[in-house]
Amino acid sequence: MPRSSDARTRFVDTAAGLFRRHGYHGVGLSQIISVSGAPKGSFYHHFPGGKEELAEHTVRHAGAVIAKAIDEAFLEAASFAEGARALADRIADWFEASEWSDGCPITSIVLDTTPTSERILQATQEVFEGWLVRAAGHAERLGAEGDPRTTATRLLVALEGAWIVARVQRSREPFAQAAALVAEA
Amino acid sequence: MPRSSDARTRFVDTAAGLFRRHGYHGVGLSQIISVSGAPKGSFYHHFPGGKEELAEHTVRHAGAVIAKAIDEAFLEAASFAEGARALADRIADWFEASEWSDGCPITSIVLDTTPTSERILQATQEVFEGWLVRAAGHAERLGAEGDPRTTATRLLVALEGAWIVARVQRSREPFAQAAALVAEA
Numbered sequence: 001m002p003r004s005s006d007a008r009t010r011f012v013d014t015a016a017g018l019f020r021r022h023g024y025h026g027v028g029l030s031q032i033i034s035v036s037g038a039p040k041g042s043f044y045h046h047f048p049g050g051k052e053e054l055a056e057h058t059v060r061h062a063g064a065v066i067a068k069a070i071d072e073a074f075l076e077a078a079s080f081a082e083g084a085r086a087l088a089d090r091i092a093d094w095f096e097a098s099e100w101s102d103g104c105p106i107t108s109i110v111l112d113t114t115p116t117s118e119r120i121l122q123a124t125q126e127v128f129e130g131w132l133v134r135a136a137g138h139a140e141r142l143g144a145e146g147d148p149r150t151t152a153t154r155l156l157v158a159l160e161g162a163w164i165v166a167r168v169q170r171s172r173e174p175f176a177q178a179a180a181l182v183a184e185a
Numbered sequence: 186m187p188r189s190s191d192a193r194t195r196f197v198d199t200a201a202g203l204f205r206r207h208g209y210h211g212v213g214l215s216q217i218i219s220v221s222g223a224p225k226g227s228f229y230h231h232f233p234g235g236k237e238e239l240a241e242h243t244v245r246h247a248g249a250v251i252a253k254a255i256d257e258a259f260l261e262a263a264s265f266a267e268g269a270r271a272l273a274d275r276i277a278d279w280f281e282a283s284e285w286s287d288g289c290p291i292t293s294i295v296l297d298t299t300p301t302s303e304r305i306l307q308a309t310q311e312v313f314e315g316w317l318v319r320a321a322g323h324a325e326r327l328g329a330e331g332d333p334r335t336t337a338t339r340l341l342v343a344l345e346g347a348w349i350v351a352r353v354q355r356s357r358e359p360f361a362q363a364a365a366l367v368a369e370a
Contacts, residue, residue, distance in 0.1 A: 023297035026210035103296055107349055111293050112208035114352055115286055124353050154362045161346025164292055167299055168309050177339045185369040
């Protein structure tokens with residue numbers, strides 16, 4: 001049996017994996033607990049707010065994973081366009097490896113719960129804002145043309161759109177187009 | 186009681202409205218039938234394949250609505266960039282009027298059901314392909330720079346992304362950025 005400190009992580013990792021494939025409402029709490037392998041009795045200790053609180057933490061966890069990917073892509077890049085391509089490539093790699101199933105976990109949750117859940121919406125707004133501030137910082141540092149905040153918003157719009165179109169087309173091409181859009185705008 | 190020919194339309198319209206707010210799995214068939222006001226007994230006559238078949242027809246219906254909007258935006262435009270702005274504005278108008286609740290009905294369905302439902306995935310692929318062919322035709326006719334198919338893919342990527350980011354930010358700004366991306370690329 002996993003340690004209690006592991007249980008929380010297992011619940012969040014399992015939820016992220018299931019929500020991104022089936023959406024928030026497509027997965028039951030009992031399924032998440034069962035797949036996680038963590039002790040059932042510990043769930044409400046970690047998440048007294050139930051499935052909604054778990055989803056909020058899943059959004060924040062996924063937000064941190066993508067934030068790290070943003071930094072890694074841009075810190076090694078010689079230009080914002082090069083960083084955008086590296087980020088788009090990395091997400092496309094993840095997505096292709098999952099056979100086009102592991103969409104943006106945040107999108108999958110937010111589309112099912114907004115505006116019903118104020119709690120999840122607020123977490124998503126904070127995560128998106130964190131990404132934008134981070135990407136705008138890289139845009140400024142790398143001397144991208146135009147307003148850094150606008151450049152960052154365009155990157156977010158293009159990558160979220162690519163993640164959807166790629167899921168339908170089962171192809172990396174939309175990510176290549178997202179990177180090209182950002183590079184050429 | 187509505188006529189039988191109305192019942193089919195009512196089921197599809199109701200499903201489109203509910204799926205785009207709550208996702209495919211967030212809405213039960215009994216709720217759709219009840220909200221539609223159409224005779225319960227007629228449901229399986231129109232949709233022997235149940236909720237999955239209803240979702241397939243909802244995807245195709247929403248696809249036709251957007252296809253019409255694409256044509257209307259580009260037929261009045263003097264350039265592809267102007268048409269892209271008109272289309273982005275129109276979707277933003279619809280979305281703002283719904284208080285940022287009525288997301289892309291196709292995205293809401295497809296993210297919850299892909300790759301589980303081959304039937305819904307295939308309908309979505311056909312709808313996206315129809316939009317791309319249509320938008321590429323306008324790009325070619327209006328003399329847009331670059332390969333028309335690539336231009337059309339970029340428009341789709343940008344608009345789908347804007348629809349998600351706008352839902353979280355509760356703002357028209359992502360649509361303006363999507364149009365600018367396509368115009369400037």
